[in-house]
Amino acid sequence: MGLFDKLTAKLASMGIDHAAVLAGQLGPEDAFVATAGVLPAAYGRGGGGRLLNGTQIAMKAVDAATNAVSGKKHVGGDADSIAAALPRExxxxxxxxxARGLSLWDFGLNGQQDPPTFVLRITGEQVRSVVDTGKRAQGGAVVVRFTFTDGSFFDYRVLPNGQQFITACAERWPA
Structure with missing residues (x-):
């Protein structure tokens, strides 16, 4: 069982109802439809820290190369595009x-923080399509491409229990 599998199993067994919490956060003027846990398909690898020896320098170079290749594959658009503004941690x-579009929320390190922290909103008018790419990531996560009206795109890994979210998004913004 990989780390992603362990994380998914842990979150599934915990008591918080993410849908109910988010419905309460959005309120009646922004009717809640569906939610899913997501991770960027092209998350930034590596970090800060001191460079003490040649191994660390080499690892930084590998991380930078991996970030560049993954970024080109899973994030597209200009530097000032909608996709470029999405977090890649x-x-x-x-x-x-x-009803108003998509929003991103942080439930904390263990996925149980209530209330969650609001991260960002993308209005429905800014989304062009949401498509299941047919690819699966570690742990069975579905890779879903969000394409925006400015021509940019961003791929998210949607946790395996997020099929209702994927379906609702694809129905609202078909390819």
Whole structure:
């Protein structure tokens, strides 16, 4: 069982109802539709820290190369595009589909923080399509491509229990 599998199993067994919490956060004027746990498909690898020896320098170079290749594959658009503004940290967030569009929420390190922290909103008018790419990532996560009206795109890994979210998004913004 890989780390992603362990994380998914742990979150599934915990008591918080992410959908109910997000419905309450969005309120009646922004009707909640569906939610799913998401991770960027092209999250930034590596970090800061001191460079003490040749191995660390080599690892930084490998991380930079991996970030560049993964970024080109899973994130597209100009530097000022919608996709470029989305966070690429490798942190689990929850995407919520609502009447107004999409929003991203942080439920904390263990996915149980209530209330969650609001991260960002993308209005429905800014989304062109949401498509299941047919690819699966570690742990069975579905790789879903969000394409925006400015021509940019961003791929998210949607946790295996997020099929209702994927379906609702694809119905609202078909390819």
């Amino acid at each position: 490798g942190e689990l967030r929850y995407a919520a589909l609502s």
